[in-house]
Amino acid sequence: MISALSNQWLQALQADGCRITRSRKVIVDLLLNSDRALGPIEIYDLARKEYPALGLVTVYRTLEKLEAMGLIQRVHLPDGCHRYLRSTQGHEHLLLCTQCGKVVTFSGDDFSKLSDRVSQNTGFLIQEHWLQLFGVCPDCRKHL
């Protein structure tokens, strides 16, 4: 099943001078439809159910390209640091389930006050911030 968004990504790749291949279709589709951040090996294993000839190297190369294009973003978790998630529009923060890995985004509070305060106290020029919340999602709460 190739969704509309999937086509959008593939077209974006094409517009960037890339070719549309079966490998890329499968990987894009996985990332687009996952509600969790996925690691390279995880993607490799899942994708091969759909397309067994896929090579791990291609997974790495595709992730690199998709990240460079801003379609996916790398997520840092307490355990793995190389998980990938489809990017959100605008600046969204992440809420991750520590049980199943599900990711939900939420739009941030206004950090300008905090940012100003810290900037004044430290003399830093503040450029960016990361905010991640960790917790247990509704489904996992039931089973725990």
Place this chain on the structure above:
Amino acid sequence: MISALSNQWLQALQADGCRITRSRKVIVDLLLNSDRALGPIEIYDLARKEYPALGLVTVYRTLEKLEAMGLIQRVHLPDGCHRYLRSTQGHEHLLLCTQCGKVVTFSGDDFSKLSDRVSQNTGFLIQEHWLQLFGVCPDCRKHL
């Protein structure tokens, strides 16, 4: 130069049943006096200037122990995910210089409001949060 704090850490190690060794002295001293988060290899290279016989394995083992004791904490950066920094008392957030890596901590705003709001909207049970700011420190601002 062995600082007072350095002795404090070494005594804490000893109280935990560890022995005070040259390797540990050198590594503790580095971590205690660094204003940046250091990675294992970085520590290995720096420490060998002081004590060339040091092995990389010992660095890993010492970091593991210091982290388990809560004397140092692991920090995730956009590039490296295995950097270590001396722990702060209480819950402090991090402000990192994107040029030189210097780390400054600041005590957080109260996140309970945000936490409650997100919890209500998502149904998640929220356990923890990470907040990191990135910017340019006063020294690096001069040269840029």
Place this chain on the structure above:
DNA sequence: TTTAAAATGAAAATCACTTTCAATAAGGAT
């Protein structure tokens, strides 16, 4: 179709980290 360039997978190489193990060193007991 043809064709040039991009993309591929297999294999080898590299890198960070862990495990194993025999030798060494710390520090309490003497």
Place this chain on the structure above:
DNA sequence: ATCCTTATTGAAAGTGATTTTCATTTTAAA
């Protein structure tokens, strides 16, 4: 100070993830 138990050590081998190389295949534009 010296002995002795045990923690600690570094070298080397092992592991697992990621990257590089390269000959082959595939894409898509001509």
